[in-house]
Amino acid sequence: MTDTIISSAGREVVIGFDRPFVVIGERINPTGRKLLAEEMKAGDFSRVEADAIAQVAAGANVLDVNAGIPLADEPALLAQAIRLVQSLSDVPLSIDSSVVEALEAGLEAYQGKALLNSVTGEEERLERVLPLVKKHGAAVVAICNDDSGISMDINERFEVAKKIVNRAADYGIPACDVVVDPLVMPVGAMGDAGVQVMQLIHRLRTELKVNTTCGASNVSFGLPNRPGLNPTFLAMAIGAGMTSAITNPLESSLMQAVRGADVLMNHDPQCANWIAANREPGAQGSRRRRGGRRRPPAKA
C-alpha cells in the first residue's frame, strides 16, 4: 500500500497501489518536435501553454516538462517552462531532464513537491541526482538501467531498481518517493517485451513494494496502428500492478483504457468517473483536441 505524494502549491496527487491510475502528460517535450524546440529556444512558449492546457483538460493528473534542446540554455528554459506551466494549472509537475543542472534549476523554480525525472542506476547519476531529490524533498523516477546499459534480463533490471531504492535510502529518501520505470521495450523488436515488463512490474510491486511508471507508448514502436495497441498494453500493465505512466492524454482511446482500468481495479467508486466521462454520446470524442476529425460517438 505504497503512496507517492507529489504536489503543486495548491494540489496533491497520490500515485499508489489503491489509487486511481496517474497519467503524466508527456507532450511538453521538444525531443522529436522540431517546431516546439525552435519556438522554445526563441523564447516563444505559446505551444507549451497550449499543450499544458490541453493535457489537463484531457485528464492528465501530472504534467512532464522537458526542455532538452541542443545548444540551448536548458536550465533556464526548463525553469521558465515550469514557472509558466505552474501559472496556468495547479497539477503537479514531473521535472524532466538528462542534465543535472537543468533538474536543479527546475527544482528551484518549482512550487511544491515535484517528481524528478529521472535518476538511473549509473553511479555518477546516483551521486549527483539523489542529493538534489533529498535537498528539495522531491520524489524521483528511477530508471532500471545502470553503467552497463539496459539489461534484457528482467532479473538484472530488478536488481538495478533495488540498488537505486537502497541508495536513495542512504540519502534519507524513502522507498515511497522512488517511482520505478521498468523500461518498456518495443514488442515488435523483442517478442517477449510485453510479458517480461509485466512480470517485472509485478515483482517491483510485490517484492520491492514501489510505485511504477513507464513511457507506455514505447511498446508499440515500429508497429502499425500504435494508438490501437497502446491502450491494450496500458490495461495489461495496470492489471499487472503499474500505478502511473508517462504518456499522451490527448489519445482518447488511451484515456478510455485508463478510466476503464480504474473501474476494473475498483479504483473508481460507484464508477463515477467512468459514468461522468461517458454520460453523453460523444463525451469522450469532444475532449479530443488534436487531429481535427472527431470520432463518431461510441455505441452505447
Next chain:
Amino acid sequence: MTDTIISSAGREVVIGFDRPFVVIGERINPTGRKLLAEEMKAGDFSRVEADAIAQVAAGANVLDVNAGIPLADEPALLAQAIRLVQSLSDVPLSIDSSVVEALEAGLEAYQGKALLNSVTGEEERLERVLPLVKKHGAAVVAICNDDSGISMDINERFEVAKKIVNRAADYGIPACDVVVDPLVMPVGAMGDAGVQVMQLIHRLRTELKVNTTCGASNVSFGLPNRPGLNPTFLAMAIGAGMTSAITNPLESSLMQAVRGADVLMNHDPQCANWIAANREPGAQGSRRRRGGRRRPPAKA
C-alpha cells in the same frame, strides 16, 4: 501448459496457455433476440447463417450455437442449427444449452470434438452432463456455481471449479478438457468484480492449471459505453491468464484488444497477425459487418 483441443471435421482449434487467445462468437443465441427466436422457431435459419459467416469473417475461432427458445423443440432446433453452421464453416462449435436433451442432440449432430457449454457444480448437472462429455469425447465449459448458487467469495468459486475438474476425472475426462468459466459479475453493481475475477483466473491457471473462458461483456452490464469498457477488461483478463472468451467478434474494438493482447503476450510471432490486421488504413473497419456506419480508419 494446458492445451484444450477442439475440432470440426476439417479444423482444429487449441485453447492453451501458450496459444493465441480463442474468441468464441456469441451471436447465434436467441436469448434476448426476439426476431431471431421467432425466425428459428418458424424454421427460418437465414439469420443464423448470416451470423455464422459474419463472425468467422470478423475473426471468431469458434462459434457458440444456442437454440434456447421457450416452447420450441430445442433439441431439434439446436441439432439443425449445428448442421447448418457446420455446412457453412469449418470452425469448431460450442454447443450451448441449459437443457441436457438439447446438448445430447447437439453432440449427436456434431462432426468433430465439440466444446459442450456447459456443466455447473450442481449435482444433477454433473451426473447428467459429464457422461455425455465422456461418451462423445468432447471438451466442456465448467461454470463456477453449484446447488447453492453463485458465491460472491472467489475461494468458494475456486472450490466449485476444483470439484467439477475432480468429478470429470472420475468419468475419465482429463482436466485439459475442462474449460472453467469463473463467472464475470457486473462491476457496476459490485466494485471488486474485476479484481476478484482476475485473481480467480490467475488461481485457476496457476493452481488448477486449467484453461478459462467467460462471458466477457457481462462485466460492463448497466454501465454506459460498454464497448469502451469491454476491451479493457478483456486485455486485463488475458494478462491475468484467461485463454478464451465467449464474446462478440463483431465489436471491432474488442477484436483489436484481443489481437493486441496476443502481441503483448508473445503469442503473435513477428506480430504477423497484428500487422496483417492493421496493414492498410481501415483494415479493421472494413471487417465490420454490422451497424451500417463504418468507423473511420484507425490513425496510423
